Amino acid sequence: MNSKKLVLVDGNSIAFRAFFAMHNVLEKFKNADGLHTNAIYAFNNMLDLILSKSKPTDMLVAFDAGKTTFRTKMYADYKGNRPHTPSEFSEQLPCIKELLTARGIKSYELANYEADDIIGTMARTAQKQGYQVVVVTGDRDLTQLVTDQITVAVTIKGVSDLEFYTPEHFQEKLGITPEQLIDLKALMGDNSDNYPGVTKVGEKTGLKLLKQYGSLENLYANLDMMKPSKLKEHLQSDQEQAFLSKKLATIDTAAPVQLDLADLAYAGDQEEQLIPLYRKLNFRSFLDKMKVPFDPNHMESQQQINYQILDATTLPDLIETTTPVSVVVEMIEDNYHTAPIIGLAFASSEQVWVSDDAGLLADASFKQWLQDAAKAKYVFDFKRDYVALHRYGAILDGVLFDVLLGSYLLDVNDNSNDLGSLAQTYGYSGLLPDIEFYGKGARKAVPQSAQLLEHLASKAAAIRYLQTKLPEQLRQHDQDQLFEEIELPLAQVLADMEIDGVRVDPTILYKMQNQLGERLQQLQNDIYQQAGKEFNINSSQQLSKILFEDLGLKPLKKTKTGYSTSVEVLEKLRDQAPIVADILNYRQVAKIQSTYVGGLLNSIAPDGRVHTRYLQTLTQTGRLSSVDPNLQNIPARLDEGRKIRQAFVPKQADWEIFSSDYSQIELRVLAHLSGDQNMQQAFKENYDIHAHTAMRIFGLDDIAEVTPNMRRKAKATNFGIVYGISDYGLAKNIGISRTEAAQFIQSYFDQYPDVKKYMDQMVQLARENGYVETIMHRRRYLPDIHARNFNLRSFAERTAMNTPIQGSAADIIKIAMINMQKQLRQRDLKARMLLQVHDELIFEAPEDEIPILEKLVPQIMDSAVQLDVPLKVSSAHGKSWYDAKG
DNA sequence: GCGCTCACG
DNA sequence: ACGTACGTGAGCGCC
Numbered sequence: 001m002n003s004k005k006l007v008l009v010d011g012n013s014i015a016f017r018a019f020f021a022m023h024n025v026l027e028k029f030k031n032a033d034g035l036h037t038n039a040i041y042a043f044n045n046m047l048d049l050i051l052s053k054s055k056p057t058d059m060l061v062a063f064d065a066g067k068t069t070f071r072t073k074m075y076a077d078y079k080g081n082r083p084h085t086p087s088e089f090s091e092q093l094p095c096i097k098e099l100l101t102a103r104g105i106k107s108y109e110l111a112n113y114e115a116d117d118i119i120g121t122m123a124r125t126a127q128k129q130g131y132q133v134v135v136v137t138g139d140r141d142l143t144q145l146v147t148d149q150i151t152v153a154v155t156i157k158g159v160s161d162l163e164f165y166t167p168e169h170f171q172e173k174l175g176i177t178p179e180q181l182i183d184l185k186a187l188m189g190d191n192s193d194n195y196p197g198v199t200k201v202g203e204k205t206g207l208k209l210l211k212q213y214g215s216l217e218n219l220y221a222n223l224d225m226m227k228p229s230k231l232k233e234h235l236q237s238d239q240e241q242a243f244l245s246k247k248l249a250t251i252d253t254a255a256p257v258q259l260d261l262a263d264l265a266y267a268g269d270q271e272e273q274l275i276p277l278y279r280k281l282n283f284r285s286f287l288d289k290m291k292v293p294f295d296p297n298h299m300e301s302q303q304q305i306n307y308q309i310l311d312a313t314t315l316p317d318l319i320e321t322t323t324p325v326s327v328v329v330e331m332i333e334d335n336y337h338t339a340p341i342i343g344l345a346f347a348s349s350e351q352v353w354v355s356d357d358a359g360l361l362a363d364a365s366f367k368q369w370l371q372d373a374a375k376a377k378y379v380f381d382f383k384r385d386y387v388a389l390h391r392y393g394a395i396l397d398g399v400l401f402d403v404l405l406g407s408y409l410l411d412v413n414d415n416s417n418d419l420g421s422l423a424q425t426y427g428y429s430g431l432l433p434d435i436e437f438y439g440k441g442a443r444k445a446v447p448q449s450a451q452l453l454e455h456l457a458s459k460a461a462a463i464r465y466l467q468t469k470l471p472e473q474l475r476q477h478d479q480d481q482l483f484e485e486i487e488l489p490l491a492q493v494l495a496d497m498e499i500d501g502v503r504v505d506p507t508i509l510y511k512m513q514n515q516l517g518e519r520l521q522q523l524q525n526d527i528y529q530q531a532g533k534e535f536n537i538n539s540s541q542q543l544s545k546i547l548f549e550d551l552g553l554k555p556l557k558k559t560k561t562g563y564s565t566s567v568e569v570l571e572k573l574r575d576q577a578p579i580v581a582d583i584l585n586y587r588q589v590a591k592i593q594s595t596y597v598g599g600l601l602n603s604i605a606p607d608g609r610v611h612t613r614y615l616q617t618l619t620q621t622g623r624l625s626s627v628d629p630n631l632q633n634i635p636a637r638l639d640e641g642r643k644i645r646q647a648f649v650p651k652q653a654d655w656e657i658f659s660s661d662y663s664q665i666e667l668r669v670l671a672h673l674s675g676d677q678n679m680q681q682a683f684k685e686n687y688d689i690h691a692h693t694a695m696r697i698f699g700l701d702d703i704a705e706v707t708p709n710m711r712r713k714a715k716a717t718n719f720g721i722v723y724g725i726s727d728y729g730l731a732k733n734i735g736i737s738r739t740e741a742a743q744f745i746q747s748y749f750d751q752y753p754d755v756k757k758y759m760d761q762m763v764q765l766a767r768e769n770g771y772v773e774t775i776m777h778r779r780r781y782l783p784d785i786h787a788r789n790f791n792l793r794s795f796a797e798r799t800a801m802n803t804p805i806q807g808s809a810a811d812i813i814k815i816a817m818i819n820m821q822k823q824l825r826q827r828d829l830k831a832r833m834l835l836q837v838h839d840e841l842i843f844e845a846p847e848d849e850i851p852i853l854e855k856l857v858p859q860i861m862d863s864a865v866q867l868d869v870p871l872k873v874s875s876a877h878g879k880s881w882y883d884a885k886g
Numbered sequence: 887g888c889g890c891t892c893a894c895g
Numbered sequence: 896a897c898g899t900a901c902g903t904g905a906g907c908g909c910c
Contacts, residue, residue, distance in 0.1 A: 202897075
């Protein structure tokens with residue numbers, strides 16, 4: 001045994017994964033020549049990781065030579081189902097090879113052979129010479145090479161998250177030896193390489209057979225003795241295929257590789273090649289690591305920012321500036337309804353001003369400037385700044401660009417919501433993320449003034465920098481309208497709603513608190529008595545001890561930490577012990593008491609109103625979310641909880657709560673997007689869509705024949721369709737067998753054939769583009785659509801189907817909100833829009849305006865966009881939110 | 887800070 | 896064969 005360590009990298013597989021791991025930044029990673037660099041970048045990251053972790057003495061990156069290999073000669077369809085390689089990827093391959101040379105790493109390819117075979121051959125050769133070998137790949141097939149000396153690292157997610165297969169790990173994971181992996185592949189085939197194996201044999205059956213028979217050969221030698229079964233028949237009829245698959249799955253460890261181990265010595269970075277290459281590729285961060293400047297002529301690229309203190313003498317300079325100014329309103333707490341402003345910063349094209357004195361906001365000329373719509377401004381998070389300044393008596397207007405909103409539209413995934421991190425991803429490294437500057441948790445603190453001012457100055461500069469980058473990218477994504485006409489105006493509308501808040505009557509909540517408290521006491525006593533002892537009912541751990549150990553009930557479902565005690569489980573156990581019903585009841589009441597009664601009481605502001613914050617840049621679909629408190633999940637389904645809504649009341653006694661909601665907006669969006677004539681007709685004729693669906697999938701002639709149960713199932717199926725259906729999910733939801741559910745889905749697609757086409761099309765689109773879009777071009781990237789892991793991939797596929805539907809519905813209500821706010825102003829109505837709950841808008845209004853709203857709100861909502869089917873809106877009003885129900 | 891449970895559309 | 900419905904937030908227990 002010698003001290004040599006050889007790392008063998010599966011070049012194509014890692015490069016391809018690198019490409020998709022960073023697919024969401026594909027257009028961001030482009031150099032001056034228009035060459036995409038995302039795969040090169042991620043590949044180089046992986047190299048750094050391997051080099052520092054494994055410290056190889058020798059290294060080789062193997063590539064596939066071309067489409068035809070000895071395997072395609074054996075089996076013409078080998079890898080025949082691979083989609084066309086995107087050109088954005090292929091263009092990067094030569095550069096990856098150039099990069100390898102510059103990093104002192106040998107690369108190699110061999111006509112008629114795959115990278116696998118080169119790796120297999122070199123791994124075995126090196127092993128004989130006593131080398132330690134590490135193979136890095138995205139393909140689990142290579143684990144067949146694993147021995148005591150050969151470790152195979154397979155990518156889990158991206159390219160830097162690796163799972164290391166040693167003989168022990170392999171055994172643990174699959175329960176067979178690495179050599180037996182070939183036989184397993186022979187039996188189960190390989191979808192991605194497009195060879196068949198034995199019909200109906202997958203991993204489970206394959207492993208069982210191998211554990212029993214040891215090898216493919218032995219299995220077939222003893223096949224006659226197997227008792228008759230479908231499996232046996234398949235094994236018999238597919239024998240030839242199985243042995244062909246075995247040949248295809250076997251890595252050639254004696255390929256005619258013209259390489260000597262001595263050629264593979266890792267030479268280290270060749271700086272005279274590497275530095276110009278990094279510069280050509282725009283790889284600042286890698287140059288930084290080498291302590292080499294990106295631009296040799298400008299060593300001082302990260303110079304400190306010169307700023308002036310904003311005070312009575314410098315204020316006129318700011319106010320007289322004619323160029324756009326970036327604005328920073330600094331608060332360190334999240335909740336901008338209450339957080340003090342600890343600093344202000346402004347940057348024009350020539351000058352930066354900062355202050356840690358919010359008292360400046362008392363200055364009339366300053367306020368005038370902030371409010372002047374003709375003074376162009378750029379910000380990071382308009383809504384936050386607007387609400388905070390409003391508390392200080394200042395109005396912010398003239399905002400042309402919001403960096404946070406822009407970055408959210410470009411990539412909903414990248415939601416760090418931090419200016420420093422955002423600036424960094426766009427190549428501006430002069431600003432620390434807030435979490436690093438201020439610290440977090442208990443260590444969070446405001447540094448001394450000079451540092452703070454410096455930080456604020458950098459923020460103002462970073463906003464200006466991003467403003468030069470993001471708008472162009474929004475245009476490239478065709479998202480300028482989405483930004484300018486929807487998200488930015490909506491931020492203003494939401495700010496108004498949040499500032500207004502909604503009145504919540506504490507006396508009603510106190511009354512409930514007392515009543516619920518008594519009920520909880522009663523239930524608690526009953527439960528303790530039946531359990532024979534006292535315990536914390538809120539602890540699922542203690543509860544599961546009582547139920548499944550002391551009382552001997554049968555656990556039906558496990559969680560990561562123990563037995564589940566969820567509603568789903570408890571409902572099934574309800575009849576077996578009376579304690580179960582009491583626990584369910586207790587849970588329900590306890591939830592209302594702690595989350596809603598207590599939670600709401602805690603969040604009533606001194607003005608008697610509750611001011612939520614809508615997060616506009618959080619969800620992956622374009623919906624809003626609501627926090628501190630969440631007013632989008634106030635109980636509605638059961639009357640017991642719904643009573644909470646009695647506490648949501650209008651500002652005055654002679655006012656009312658008015659509510660309008662879209663009926664089945666998501667299904668209507670689906671009918672529009674899919675173009676399905678049957679579904680469109682149902683909406684155009686204003687049929688009961690769930691009953692109509694029931695009639696169709698149950699093959700009835702008349703809607704009158706539809707029973708309530710049929711309608712219930714059809715309704716669940718409609719929901720399932722919107723979520724990206726699976727037979728398993730549907731079966732679980734409506735309590736039927738999987739086969740039945742599968743038949744349901746089949747007849748659903750027979751009845752709505754274009755819906756099926758739409759679903760397939762969305763998945764296809766996600767595969768080709770890497771993302772899906774809503775009607776307003778809101779975009780969501782789905783890198784996992786290419787995952788080898790079934791779960792990750794399936795999830796991405798369902799997301800591809802669901803996001804355009806949920807997201808387009810979100811687009812629609814956002815447009816309606818903007819139009820609605822405009823109408824309320826134009827008509828000089830006293831009515832105020834208070835809340836949005838995804839497909840519902842809630843207002844407070846004087847009684848005499850209710851008839852106006854009853855016409856106006858539905859009209860605005862159903863005309864927000866023009867779809868191929870009508871949008872339907874229902875309204876209601878009453879003395880509280882509880883009473884505003886149809 | 888994470889997992890569980892449960893509230894909403 | 897695999898094992899889940901899509902999108903959220905909050906309170907609690909536990910460590």
